[in-house]
Amino acid sequence: MSLSPRWRVVLLSLLLTAGPAFAADRPAQAPAVASKVQKPGHAAIASANFLATNAGLEVLAKGGNAFDAAVAVASTLSVVEPESSGLGGGFMAVLRRASDGREVFIDAREVAPAAVDPKDYLNPDGSPNRDAALVGPLSAGIPGEPAGLAWLSEHYGKLPLATSLAPAIRTARDGFEPDSRLRHAIAERADDLRRWPASAAKYLVGGKAPAEGTLWRDPDQARTLQILARQGHEGFYQGEVAKKLVSAVRAAGGNWTEADLAGYRVKERAPISIDYRGYRVVTAPPPSSGGVAIAEILNILRGVEMDKLDHAQRVHYVIEAMRRAFRDHNDYLGDPDFVKMPLDMLLSPFYADGLRQSILPDQATPSSMLPTSGAHDPGPHTTHFSIIDKDGNMIAVTSTVNYTLGSTFVAAGTGVLLNDEMDDFALVPGKPNVYGLLGSKANAPVGGKRMLSSMSPSLVLGRDRTAVIGSPGGSTIITQVLEGILAFIDGKDASAIVAQKRFHHQFLPDRVDVEEGVFDAATTRELERMGYSLHPRSPWGFMNVVTWDHRSNALDAASDPRRPSGLGKVQ
Incomplete structure (x- = not known):
């Protein structure tokens, strides 16, 4: 598609002058009304695996709250869904405590080891070395999930950490049957798993993925979880487990040190909050990029x-x-601890007004026309769960090891599968990562720095209804959560939100990814007439949503029907 000379002049003029002047006379919107102080009297959990959902419900039945249940769900997912998350990865969470209305973002994101060297991720010709960035110990950041679980338990839970970890320990020790998603993930990454003896020993049976009906035990991870249960944070980041992790990583060519592990800390940050159509959306701040993007989109659409x-x-x-x-x-x-970002500008409704004025009413804007600073398909690698308990505490948690089965590297003697989150840095500025996202120096790797993430756990708080929402899906996390928020505000229930068809645009590549059936024939023709390139692709994401209707005091929970193993359940 090409724009006429007249439209090129108009568009460039709008872009170059975008700013507060576009909205100087606009009346301020009334602030959204947050949820009423109310107790639902029962609880709901939606997660990617029925064993994890049941683990959370078990902990709630023992007197725990939503935050204890989150520890149970996340640790059980580490055992039964390692293709997406685990002790060797990290998570981001947005929570709301009912007793005082406290809202906080928990940043348990991985960090770069102190010895990180960008040259380790380059081929001799200067091109990105995808193998180093995605496979083996060089691809792994220092994990944050164990610290985050201990932090949630200590600062927000009601039960001892050992009680909340008990279901995961039992599942790892006694065994479970891997579902089809895990079996397929192991088959997909079998060649990489064979490169590491401890990985092959853990995941392959006779050199192959386990067959359907196999009872799979994970005694090494059970022992690591037991040490974490007894000793808390220090049980993973110091002592026996830390020594085994560092020894295994360094023996395989990685650069971790015991000081890297001992220095890891969870960060609490203020979440992003934005009013939209009578609701208040509470979402993830940097080092998540998701909340900023969602807020910017909603600010544009608000006008x-x-x-x-x-x-x-x-x-x-x-x-x-x-x-x-x-x-x-x-x-x-x-990472906000390393980079000064213009968040006041990006989150400003006046900035959004300028961006909105640059949208032509009947034509797509080629990304090449926007002033700026071939991707892999975004997959379901990462996981999300949502919880509301009987007292009205709520938490949205998105957890990840990045790509399918992370780095495929298991640290011998620990059962811990390490992430490959170093690929989420801009290892080579201006070159796309595995999800096709570009990066700048703001996301360059530095020792101790958190890599940028698309994880977007969110709460949507309204006078009559509340939602806890999130999804995996690489760069599509942001657009999935956005579309889920819009569907909730439009009145859809949990099942309809997770099942709705999706579309996605991420600036580059300049195309619209579409699920089959998302648009009818007339809409498809009109979008193509406007100049959009529609790119059909297989279904993506694994959204898990809990909603609360304050009028009837009813909870609802739903897992994405695209994956058969999830479970949303009201207790």
């Missing part, structure tokens, strides 16, 4: 009379808002 547009026009404005938010994602965002 569009969406209910007066036909379906194709509404989709057009959503895609253009996605495009602009991902452009800013690539240029500005990184």
